[in-house]
Amino acid sequence: xxxxxxxxxxxxxxxxxxxxxxxxxxxxxxxxxxxxxxxxxxxxxxxxxxxxxxxxxxxxxxxxxxxxxxxxxxxxxxxxxxxxxxxxxxxxxxxxxxxxxxxxxxxxxxxxxxxxxxxxxxxxxxxxxxxxxxxxxxxxxxxxxxxxxxxxxxxxxxxxxxxxxxxxxxxxxxxxxxxxxxxxxxxxxxxxxxxxxxxxxxxxxxxxxxxxxxxxxxxxxxxxxxxxxxxxxxxxxxxxxxxxxxxxxxxxxxxxxxxxxxxxxxxxxxxxxxxxxxxxxxxxxxxxxxxxxxxxxxxxxxxxxxxxxxxx
Amino acid sequence: xxxxxxxxxxxxxxxxxxxxxxxxxxxxxxxxxxxxxxxxxxxxxxxxxxxxxxxxxxxxxxxxxxxxxxxxxxxxxxxxxxxxxxxxxxxxxxxxxxxxxxxxxxxxxxxxxxxxxxxxxxxxxxxxxxxxxxxxxxxxxxxxxxxxxxxxxxxxxxxxxxxxxxxxxxxxxxxxxxxxxxxxxxxxxxxxxxxxxxxxxxxxxxxxxxxxxxxxxxxxxxxxxxxxxxxxxxxxxxxxxxxxxxxxxxxxxxxxxxxxxxxxxxxxxxxx
Amino acid sequence: xxxxxxxxxxxxxxxxxxxxxxxxxxxxxxxxxxxxxxxxxxxxxxxxxxxxxxxxxxxxxxxxxxxxxxxxxxxxxxxxxxxxxxxxxxxxxxxxxxxxxxxxxxxxxxxxxxxxxxxxxxxxxxxxxxxxxxxxxxxxxxxxxxxxxxxxxxxxxxxxxxxxxxxxxxxxxxxxxxxxxxxxxxxxxxxxxxxxxxxxxxxxxxxxxxxxxxxxxxxxxxxxxxxxxxxxxxxxxxxxxxxxxxxxxxxxxxxxxxxxxxxxxxxxxxxxxxxxxxxxxxxxxxxxxxxxxxxxx
Numbered sequence: 001x002x003x004x005x006x007x008x009x010x011x012x013x014x015x016x017x018x019x020x021x022x023x024x025x026x027x028x029x030x031x032x033x034x035x036x037x038x039x040x041x042x043x044x045x046x047x048x049x050x051x052x053x054x055x056x057x058x059x060x061x062x063x064x065x066x067x068x069x070x071x072x073x074x075x076x077x078x079x080x081x082x083x084x085x086x087x088x089x090x091x092x093x094x095x096x097x098x099x100x101x102x103x104x105x106x107x108x109x110x111x112x113x114x115x116x117x118x119x120x121x122x123x124x125x126x127x128x129x130x131x132x133x134x135x136x137x138x139x140x141x142x143x144x145x146x147x148x149x150x151x152x153x154x155x156x157x158x159x160x161x162x163x164x165x166x167x168x169x170x171x172x173x174x175x176x177x178x179x180x181x182x183x184x185x186x187x188x189x190x191x192x193x194x195x196x197x198x199x200x201x202x203x204x205x206x207x208x209x210x211x212x213x214x215x216x217x218x219x220x221x222x223x224x225x226x227x228x229x230x231x232x233x234x235x236x237x238x239x240x241x242x243x244x245x246x247x248x249x250x251x252x253x254x255x256x257x258x259x260x261x262x263x264x265x266x267x268x269x270x271x272x273x274x275x276x277x278x279x280x281x282x283x284x285x286x287x288x289x290x291x292x293x294x295x296x297x298x299x300x301x302x303x304x305x306x307x308x309x310x311x312x
Numbered sequence: 313x314x315x316x317x318x319x320x321x322x323x324x325x326x327x328x329x330x331x332x333x334x335x336x337x338x339x340x341x342x343x344x345x346x347x348x349x350x351x352x353x354x355x356x357x358x359x360x361x362x363x364x365x366x367x368x369x370x371x372x373x374x375x376x377x378x379x380x381x382x383x384x385x386x387x388x389x390x391x392x393x394x395x396x397x398x399x400x401x402x403x404x405x406x407x408x409x410x411x412x413x414x415x416x417x418x419x420x421x422x423x424x425x426x427x428x429x430x431x432x433x434x435x436x437x438x439x440x441x442x443x444x445x446x447x448x449x450x451x452x453x454x455x456x457x458x459x460x461x462x463x464x465x466x467x468x469x470x471x472x473x474x475x476x477x478x479x480x481x482x483x484x485x486x487x488x489x490x491x492x493x494x495x496x497x498x499x500x501x502x503x504x505x506x507x508x509x510x511x512x513x514x515x516x517x518x519x520x521x522x523x524x525x526x527x528x529x530x531x532x533x534x535x536x537x538x539x540x541x542x543x544x545x546x547x548x549x550x551x552x553x554x555x556x557x558x559x560x561x562x563x564x565x566x567x568x569x570x571x572x573x574x575x576x577x578x579x580x581x582x583x584x
Numbered sequence: 585x586x587x588x589x590x591x592x593x594x595x596x597x598x599x600x601x602x603x604x605x606x607x608x609x610x611x612x613x614x615x616x617x618x619x620x621x622x623x624x625x626x627x628x629x630x631x632x633x634x635x636x637x638x639x640x641x642x643x644x645x646x647x648x649x650x651x652x653x654x655x656x657x658x659x660x661x662x663x664x665x666x667x668x669x670x671x672x673x674x675x676x677x678x679x680x681x682x683x684x685x686x687x688x689x690x691x692x693x694x695x696x697x698x699x700x701x702x703x704x705x706x707x708x709x710x711x712x713x714x715x716x717x718x719x720x721x722x723x724x725x726x727x728x729x730x731x732x733x734x735x736x737x738x739x740x741x742x743x744x745x746x747x748x749x750x751x752x753x754x755x756x757x758x759x760x761x762x763x764x765x766x767x768x769x770x771x772x773x774x775x776x777x778x779x780x781x782x783x784x785x786x787x788x789x790x791x792x793x794x795x796x797x798x799x800x801x802x803x804x805x806x807x808x809x810x811x812x813x814x815x816x817x818x819x820x821x822x823x824x825x826x827x828x829x830x831x832x833x834x835x836x837x838x839x840x841x842x843x844x845x846x847x848x849x850x851x852x853x854x855x856x857x858x859x860x861x862x863x864x865x866x867x868x869x870x871x872x873x874x875x876x877x878x879x880x881x
Contacts, residue, residue, distance in 0.1 A: 003440040057681055116866050122680050123619050127816070128865055131858045138855055174438060181437040181444075182451050185424040189413050196411035199373060201399035201428035201491050210434060244688060251685060256415065283696040290689030295674045298682040 005177050012169040020162035031161065035229050037269045038164030039222050042171045044249040044265040045258060046218035049175050051247070052255035053184075054211040055191025057126035060113065060133025061219055061246050066238030067109045067136060068102035068220025069227040070146055073155045075101055076228065080156075095158040099224040106220020107213050109136065114212030118205055133243055140235040151234030152227075159229040167225055168262075171218045176258050178214070187211060188256065245272075248290055254303030263302055325384075326351045326527050327372065327403070327495055332381035334367055334551070341367040342551040344381070349495065349527050354517070356530040356542040360571055364551035365531040366408055369497050373405050374398045385495070400428055404493035406484040408500050408531075412472040418483060419468040423455045425490035455490065461523075462486050462516070478509045482516070489520065495527045496520070502534045514540050539563070547571070586722040591846050592839070597730040597799065599838020600737040604792035605815035606822070606830035607744065608785030614761035614825040615781050618680065621687035622667060623789055624812020625694035626660050628805060630790030631709065631797040632702055633659045638710045649713035653736070653794050657787040664786025665779045673775070698805030706804040709797040729798045740791055741831060744784070748827060753780055761825060814841070814857040821864050823874025832872060 002010075023031060047061045075083060075098040087093040113132045117125055141149045178184050189197040190207045197204055227233045249268050253261030275282040325348035334342040342364045349355050357365050370376045372383060374395040383390040390398055413421050430451075436444045459465040462482050467475060472483060481501055488496055501517070502510050514537055521528050532538050538545065538559070545562045547555040549571040555562055562568055605627055612620045633656040641648035671690050675683050716728040748754040756777045759767040768774050796811060797803050818837040822829025837860065844856050864871065 003445065005440060057684070116862065120865060120869070123684060124820075124865055124869065126681075126684060127619070127820075128862060131861050135855065135858055142851065177440065178434060178437045181432075182423050182426060182448060183430060183433050183437050185416060185420050186427055188415050188420075189424050192413040192415050193411050195375070195395075196407065196413065198395035199399060199405055199407075199411075200425040200487065201396050202424070203394075203396050244692075247685065251681075280696070280700050284693065284700065287689045287692035287696060291671055291686055291693065294682050294686040294689065295671070298675075298678060 005173065009169060009173045013166055016165045016169060017162055020160055020165070023161050033270065033273050035159065035161060035164040035225075036273075037266050038161070038168045039226050039229070040246070040249065040265040040269045041165075041168040041262050042218055042222040042225075043246045044253065044261045045168070045171045045175050046215045046222070047246050048250050048253070048256065048258060048261045049179070049187070050211045050215040051250050052257070052261070053175075053179050053187040053191060054208060056117070056208055056211060057122060057129065058113075058212070058215070059126045059130040059240070059243050059247060060136070061215070062238045062240070062242035063113075063133035063136035064106040064109055064216040064219035065223035065226065065242070066140060066233075066235065068099075068106040068223030069233050069238065070102075070140060070152070070223075071105040071220070072098040072102035072224030073152050073227040073233060074146060076156055076158065077152070077154060091156070091158060095163075095228065099221050102224035103217045103220040106223065107217040109220075110212040110216025111209065113216075114209050117212075118208055130240065130243070133238075134240060137235045137239045140238070147234070149235060151232060151237075153232050155227050155231045155233065157228060157231055159225045159227075163225050164229070167218075167221055171221075172258060172262065174214065174218070179258075191256070248293075251298070252293060252300050254300030257300065257303050260300055260302030264300065267301075325349065326353075326386060327529070328382075328384045329368075329372075330382040330384070332368075332371060332383060333379045334364075334371055334376055335379040340551050342371060342378075342548075345548065345551070345553055347546050347553065347556065349529050351494075351527055352521070352525055353527050353544065354521055354530070354542045355528070356532060356538045356545045357548065358532060358535075358538055358545060359548040359554075361533075362550075363548045365548065366499055367551070368548070369405060369499055369531060372398075372497065373403060399491055399493075402492075402494035403497065404488035404491045404495075405497035406481070406488055406499055406501060408503070410480050410484055412480060412484060412487070414471065414473040416472060417469050418464055418472050418475065419455060419459065421472045421483060422458055422487050422490045423451060425487045426451045426454065428491050458486050458490060477504055481505070481513075485516075485520070489524065493526060495529065498528060498530045498532075500531055500533060502532055502537050510534060510537055513537065517541055586720075586724050587846075589722075590724055591842050593724075593726060593730060595839035595842035596835060597733045597838070598842060599818075599835035600733050601792050601796050601799075601834075602811070602815045602818045602838050603831045603834025604737060604740065604788045604795070605811060606819040606834045607827060608789045609816050609819040610822070610824055610827060610830040611757070611781050611785045613819070614827070615757060615764075615778055616672075616676075618672070618683050619687065619816070620672075620782075620785075621684065622690035622694055623785065624808035624815070625691050625698070626664060626667075626786045626808075627789040627793045627796070627812055627815075628698060628803075628808035629663060629694065630656045630660045630786075630793030631803045631807065632698070632793075632805075633790065634712070634794045634797060635707060635709055635803060638712060641712075644711045644714050646713060649732075652712050653791060656794055657790045660790035660793075661783035661787040664782040664789075668779055668782040673778075695805055695808075702805055704805060706802045709801040709803050712794070712798060727799070729795075732798060733795045736791060736795060740788060744788070744827070747784070753777060757781055810854060814854075817857045817861040817864075821860060821871055823871030826871065826873045829871055829873035836872075 043061065043065060047058065050056050050058045076094060080094060083097070084094055087097065113129060117128055120128055140146065146152055179187055186197070186202045186207055189200065189202055190204045194204050249265045250261055252268065253264030275285055278285065327349040329345055329347050332342055332345045333340065345368065357368060359365055367376065371378055372390065374390060374393050374397070378391060385401055385403060388401065413424065416424065430447070432444050432447055456465060459468055464479065464483060464486065472480065475483060485498065485501065498517070502513055505513060517528060518541055530538065530542065542559060545557065545559060546553060547562060547568050554567045554571060555565045605623070608623050609620060612618060634652050637652045637655045638648070641651050667690055671686055672683065675686055713728065713732055718726045748757060756767065756772045759770070759772055760774060760777050764774060814837060815834065818833035819830045820833070821837060822831070822833025837857065840860065841853055841856050845853050
């Protein structure tokens, strides 16, 4: 008999499959927003592992998403001619392989960002991760082979409701099960007090790197799904603005509160869509929201106690 | 008590500091300190404020690296090891300013300290095989056991920061014990406690030492606590050892008395 | 040789502007241990304030130039004080992440308000001071705008030094940066000093904006991002919290950036700042002039 958590995951996947099966009969705009929600849930939950649970201020998460998006997209466009026949002509298999490759590429980026960042704290860590995120964007912008600043077009529409929410379900499962174990409490210990954690035998370095790896991996997967949903990607879409959007979801949900973060991701995705009608005002309202949120309720909408840690 | 201490010495030093020096630029925090802690012994490190006591702890636990000298634990050199590696070898500590994990509950604060002895890690948390659950159950049981010994089981689900001060100090000790150390370093465990709490603490420390058959090295200002539980005392001042011996010997030592002059003179010293 | 001298002048002129902006970052960090993300956008507002003020002043004279410069500095000083009071003061004592995110929010707000109010399209910055190009036989060219940068920066730096070292409020600033609790215990009005610090830093950023716009006359609401980031790197390079460090860091960064461009790497000129930042934080996180801050265990 499988443990409860795995049963829940399988149940969720089955449910998502069923709902996705009837995609044809849903309003396309609703479908659009729904898929975005799924992608954002994955992004927010994966960042929550790094920021919320392990206390590492990472402001470059969109960079990982970008790496995943580009790697996956390149495999399904430029490399599809070689790969598809190898996979028996199965498109879904090509997509799965592409996604995975994207995730691994992003994980590698996570390692590159995570390792040097190890001894930095608070504001400095935030700035460095921001810098790395921007470097990734600049590098992508300068690689003509992937389209440079004009971006990559003609990406096949492999992504659908199932992929978006299925991925989200897996991400939630992974983060939740990892953190809610004796091993997983270590992440929170590292976030709370590194010196005390080390003194209790916790290898803080390993925890931080693990958080970056897993977080980046899922961000990369989300990027891959995003690419095959929008069918067009450009470096500007994976810059600081996007990173901040994800960070706000994590803060709104309450750092280290997975259910809160899921709710916040959905809320902000929908809100973002609703605000679109205000054109220019959208960003003004959004930035006001951030300010008001931090002044009035920094612990997020779904957490009850104030943030404990004084970082930096 | 003396015989037991002597016996501790004979069994071979558990922890040995040889000519340990710690310098920060021009300041010598610890100078040529040599001392040893035997197995199953209760020792104290005392000295006036700023003598360098916590620095010694930080040296032992790897927070600082000695500028010169050697530190050995069970014969193995600790110099250059990272703190978590030193904890793995069997040394645990509490902190002068309590460092609990504020986001975690009382239960989780202790549970996370069992981390060292976990057979399962990241992937196992995902696959959740029966062996994972078995180990989780075992750890939960042992955590509960420890909490019960220290009478903290009733508040197990409370956030650690909501405990009253005295309980927080106790929790820190419990958490350190969860790492299953051979040597426990307590940094001013009686700080901020009232006399009743101090008596309770004294009893607790003795009980811990006996029950878990470990060595305890104490840094403490309160002489009553020190004199009542410790078999051997090392006195340092300005980073240098000025005396070592049994409580009686130390009490009578003129250099010790002089070092404390101007500070609270050990009450016991006056009565000799 | 001339080439070297030319690059030196170019680099120093650029660096001086970075230094002016960096001073704002470093002073605020010094008293609040907080990175004011929105500082770069105050720089932008300074440039735009100059743009609109210049409509009032007669074209290209020293009086016009000084009027616009001082006017813009005053406006931004006020803006800085308002932002501190409304957005940052309520957060005093909370975690640094909270403050950082709020600052990001303020930055986004300023940028987007700017796009709404000023329009997103770049505007052409007018000539404020009489313009002149000094050409030497060796081929060396120095623009009057560059000389302007040097003159204004030197004047402002000396003024700042005087304020910080010789006035009461300057002493209070230094006291605050060492120990806020002790400072308030000896009678320092922390709130007032912090407001003053923001005013000062914002005024300097405004000056930086005017000087920058004078040398690169195209302004737009998003112009603050890159120079702001570079100035921040300069502040970190010099040792954040250290005023002399900000000046040094600014000049060094300006020189490094100009050198990279001169060596043919102009596509990567912006990446230089990031690279410097990462290197500095990894190798010497306290910057060139900063001191080690160890955590008490």
